[in-house]
Amino acid sequence: MKKTYDVVIIGAGIIGMASAYYLSQAGIDLAIIEKKYIGSGSTTRCIGGIRQQFSTPAAIRLMKENIEIFSQMEEEFGHTVEFYQGGYLFLAHTPEMKKIFEKNIAIQKKEKVNVSLLSPEEIKEIVPHINSNGLLAGAYCPDDGQAFPFAILRGYRQKIEKRGGDFYLANPVVSIRRNGNFSLTLGDGTMVEAAKVILSAGPWTGDIAAQLGLELPLFPERHEALITERIPKIIDAMIVDYRSDGCYFNQMVTGQIIGCYTPVPNVPGIREDASFDFLPRAAWRMSRLVPSLKKVAVLRHWAGCYTMTPDGNPLVDESEIEGLYIASGMSGHGFMFGPAIGKYLSHFVIEGEWLTDFSEFSLQREFAGRESMK
Numbered sequence: 001m002k003k004t005y006d007v008v009i010i011g012a013g014i015i016g017m018a019s020a021y022y023l024s025q026a027g028i029d030l031a032i033i034e035k036k037y038i039g040s041g042s043t044t045r046c047i048g049g050i051r052q053q054f055s056t057p058a059a060i061r062l063m064k065e066n067i068e069i070f071s072q073m074e075e076e077f078g079h080t081v082e083f084y085q086g087g088y089l090f091l092a093h094t095p096e097m098k099k100i101f102e103k104n105i106a107i108q109k110k111e112k113v114n115v116s117l118l119s120p121e122e123i124k125e126i127v128p129h130i131n132s133n134g135l136l137a138g139a140y141c142p143d144d145g146q147a148f149p150f151a152i153l154r155g156y157r158q159k160i161e162k163r164g165g166d167f168y169l170a171n172p173v174v175s176i177r178r179n180g181n182f183s184l185t186l187g188d189g190t191m192v193e194a195a196k197v198i199l200s201a202g203p204w205t206g207d208i209a210a211q212l213g214l215e216l217p218l219f220p221e222r223h224e225a226l227i228t229e230r231i232p233k234i235i236d237a238m239i240v241d242y243r244s245d246g247c248y249f250n251q252m253v254t255g256q257i258i259g260c261y262t263p264v265p266n267v268p269g270i271r272e273d274a275s276f277d278f279l280p281r282a283a284w285r286m287s288r289l290v291p292s293l294k295k296v297a298v299l300r301h302w303a304g305c306y307t308m309t310p311d312g313n314p315l316v317d318e319s320e321i322e323g324l325y326i327a328s329g330m331s332g333h334g335f336m337f338g339p340a341i342g343k344y345l346s347h348f349v350i351e352g353e354w355l356t357d358f359s360e361f362s363l364q365r366e367f368a369g370r371e372s373m374k
């Protein structure tokens with residue numbers, strides 16, 4: 001029998017799950033359709049960083065609100081989400097990067113973010129193990145931090161199920177058509193109908209939208225990550241080294257070092273295959289910055305996607321097809337953006353108006369600028 005919902009959400013990553021959480025809170029009859037398991041896209045492949053240090057007011061405000069939301073999750077879900085405010089420290093090894101930090105800090109301070117530009121000596125106080133050779137400055141916000149994606153998805157799932165939301169797991173949307181309502185056919189032949197659809201399928205969003213004749217400016221690329229054994233605490237902040245052979249990593253509350261680097265040039269396409277090259281390069285880059293990491297054993301590594309847009313900001317908007325909402329293009333910050341995007345998008349889907357300014361994420365924007373703190 002065909003089942004009909006008010007809203008169907010395609011994709012159970014952080015964006016789809018956060019949207020479903022808020023929609024179900026408002027009593028909306030909904031289903032989430034996921035081709036594999038919850039979080040199987042980029043969300044459980046991410047390293048959990050959460051920061052307010054962005055270069056545009058909308059992104060900064062969104063993240064200020066997200067910090068609030070993350071900090072309340074343990075109480076809301078009744079289990080820890082390992083939210084920890086150990087800070088984010090961006091490193092400048094060139095005068096150009098230092099200037100970018102100065103410009104961004106001025107914008108962030110206007111938005112009342114607790115951020116400052118540190119000298120190499122001050123950086124050493126924050127990360128005593130750091131190799132400060134060639135270091136000129138650091139942009140530091142002690143209120144930024146980290147959380148554990150698996151625990152957050154679990155919390156959302158429990159709440160959504162309790163409120164009656166349906167999950168179709170290991171069951172991809174294979175076709176979507178609009179004929180009054182949206183008609184979706186799933187992999188096992190199930191037919192589902194909905195008045196409204198949120199398309200939050202991460203890097204696969206463009207392919208699904210194409211079935212409805214939409215062409216979206218989304219460009220997935222591969223990013224890899226590694227995790228080490230547990231070690232005694234040596235790092236509090238997420239350290240971001242912006243050199244072309246740099247990297248970014250932090251220490252989880254459970255003791256593991258978790259980190260990535262951005263390959264130059266990037267590796268385009270939907271790629272979840274981990275490369276042999278990554279491990280020695282990541283190990284070299286990370287231990288160049290914190291030499292005591294040389295002795296730490298890597299346990300495993302993996303790959304996932306950043307879904308990029310031309311300006312590095314997400315697409316969160318109703319499309320030209322009435323009732324079809326796009327929420328993708330999260331770049332390297334969809335995990336941290338997710339909860340507040342879910343909150344505002346769900347309100348927009350229900351009421352037809354934004355509670356806050358989302359024009360920076362509109363489908364109609366110029367894509368002229370570029371997020372400089374990617």
Ligand SMILES: Cc1cc2nc3c(=O)[nH]c(=O)nc-3n(C[C@H](O)[C@H](O)[C@H](O)COP(=O)(O)OP(=O)(O)OC[C@H]3O[C@@H](n4cnc5c(N)ncnc54)[C@H](O)[C@@H]3O)c2cc1C
Pocket residue numbers: 010011012013014015016033034035036037038039040041042043044045046047048049050171172173174200201202203204205208223224225260303304305306307327328329330331332333334335336337
């Ligand atoms: C190595 C790495 C490190 C990262 N580190 C961070 C970080 O520190 N902080 C941060 O904020 N972000 C980080 N990110 C980025 C973050 O992971 C993503 O921006 C975020 O997870 C995107 O969430 P999403 O819900 O849009 O997409 P996804 O999590 O990819 O979810 C989309 C879902 O849609 C499903 N789907 C696809 N096609 C279909 C279909 N046809 N039918 C049904 N379901 C479908 C997929 O299976 C998937 O589960 C990192 C990413 C990577 C790869």
